[in-house]
Amino acid sequence: MTEDKKKNKDKLKQDLDAKQQEELRKLIQASRISKAPPPIEPVGGLSYFSPPKTKPDYDHWNKSDGWTLQEAAYLLCDQCPEHRYHMPSDVKRKIQKVSQRLERTVKIRRLVPIAWGLNPSLYNPIDIIKWAEDNNISIPPEITVAANKEKSTEQAPMIFPCKTGTKWEDVEITLISRDTVMIKTPEISGRYHFSKLNMEDGRSGDTPTKSWKLLMYFCKYSGRITSETTIYDIQNPSKAISDLNKTLQGIFEIHEDFCKTYNKNDGWVARCIFNDKTEST
Numbered sequence: 001m002t003e004d005k006k007k008n009k010d011k012l013k014q015d016l017d018a019k020q021q022e023e024l025r026k027l028i029q030a031s032r033i034s035k036a037p038p039p040i041e042p043v044g045g046l047s048y049f050s051p052p053k054t055k056p057d058y059d060h061w062n063k064s065d066g067w068t069l070q071e072a073a074y075l076l077c078d079q080c081p082e083h084r085y086h087m088p089s090d091v092k093r094k095i096q097k098v099s100q101r102l103e104r105t106v107k108i109r110r111l112v113p114i115a116w117g118l119n120p121s122l123y124n125p126i127d128i129i130k131w132a133e134d135n136n137i138s139i140p141p142e143i144t145v146a147a148n149k150e151k152s153t154e155q156a157p158m159i160f161p162c163k164t165g166t167k168w169e170d171v172e173i174t175l176i177s178r179d180t181v182m183i184k185t186p187e188i189s190g191r192y193h194f195s196k197l198n199m200e201d202g203r204s205g206d207t208p209t210k211s212w213k214l215l216m217y218f219c220k221y222s223g224r225i226t227s228e229t230t231i232y233d234i235q236n237p238s239k240a241i242s243d244l245n246k247t248l249q250g251i252f253e254i255h256e257d258f259c260k261t262y263n264k265n266d267g268w269v270a271r272c273i274f275n276d277k278t279e280s281t
Contacts, residue, residue, distance in 0.1 A: 056080045058146035066122025069106065073099035076132050078140040098137065105131060111177070126193060127177050160185055160252050168258050168271035175219035175276045179208065182277075185252070198247055210234055211244040223274035226267030241268055 056075055061067070067075065074081040077095045105111045111123060111131060132139050162170075162185055172184040182191050194200060199212035217231050218224075225231065234240050241259055248258045260269045 055142075058140075058143050062125050062143075062146045064125070067125055067128055068122060069099060069102045072102060072123065072125075072128045075143060076128070076137060076139050078143075101135070101137075102128075102131075124177060124180055124191070124193075127180065130179070160188060162187065162252050162254060166252070166254060168252075168254060168256060169273070171252060171254075171272040173215070173219065173272060173274055175216055175274075175278055177278060178216070181215070181219070197251060209243075210240050211247050214240045214244050218270055218274045219276045221274075222276070223270035223272070224267060227264070229267065237268070238262070 055078065058075070061071075061075055071081040073095050076098050077091065079087070079091065079095065102111070111127060129139070129144060133144075160183070166186065170186050174182040174184075176182050176191065179194050180191055181194075181197075183189065194208045194212045195206075197212075199209045199215070201207045201209050214231070214234060214237075217229070217234075221229055225237070231237065245257050245259060249255060256271070258270055258272055260266075260271060262268050
């Protein structure tokens with residue numbers, strides 16, 4: 001009787017140990033599962049290793065205030081700046097080459113920012129596209145179409161709301177690229193393409209008039225042009241200055257001549273402030 005009780009006791013102990021070990025195994029397994037990281041899910045419904053198929057919205061980008069150099073490199077290569085996922089190595093190399101060329105161009109100041117002191121600096125989309133075309137860089141045709149579309153929807157030539165009594169000395173015109181100036185008056189400031197200043201030659205498409213070329217010279221020479229100043233493409237400076245005077249008077253609604261009367265010693269001296277922030281030559 002005692003022997004049977006001992007066997008039953010031993011069997012009960014074994015069963016209890018086995019049950020405890022099984023429960024401990026389950027607890028350990030449950031603990032490991034709860035500590036496991038969540039599964040990686042594709043972002044935005046895209047496969048992790050597949051680049052997005054969406055093309056850049058060029059209409060949107062051409063309406064923006066400006067592009068950074070990185071954004072410009074992506075857009076010129078027909079890639080979305082917003083989607084910097086994994087992409088084919090050949091596309092990466094192309095973007096990198098365009099980015100490097102842009103940076104070199106900025107270093108020699110053939111491309112200048114829209115405004116100074118911004119971080120990162122923003123550049124005029126029209127200047128970027130023109131730079132790419134001049135350097136024979138293959139760009140998507142949609143980007144040019146969108147840029148031309150944006151230009152065609154621009155308003156009529158700008159009229160600056162100068163208050164009565166505003167003088168030319170209160171007006172500052174700074175050349176920031178070959179087709180854009182920064183204009184400051186007591187009431188307003190901003191950057192403007194020559195087409196918005198009524199200085200586009202309608203006969204030749206996207207070509208500036210001689211008035212614009214003369215305005216560039218005034219900026220380059222700090223508002224003073226003499227008989228010894230080298231100016232190209234302008235056969236009759238007196239006529240060109242008269243035409244530029246009419247254009248500027250219409251834009252600013254200042255009836256005084258922007259330029260003082262010519263004399264042999266000083267040449268033509270502008271009353272307004274002209275500056276040049278492009279490449280120094």
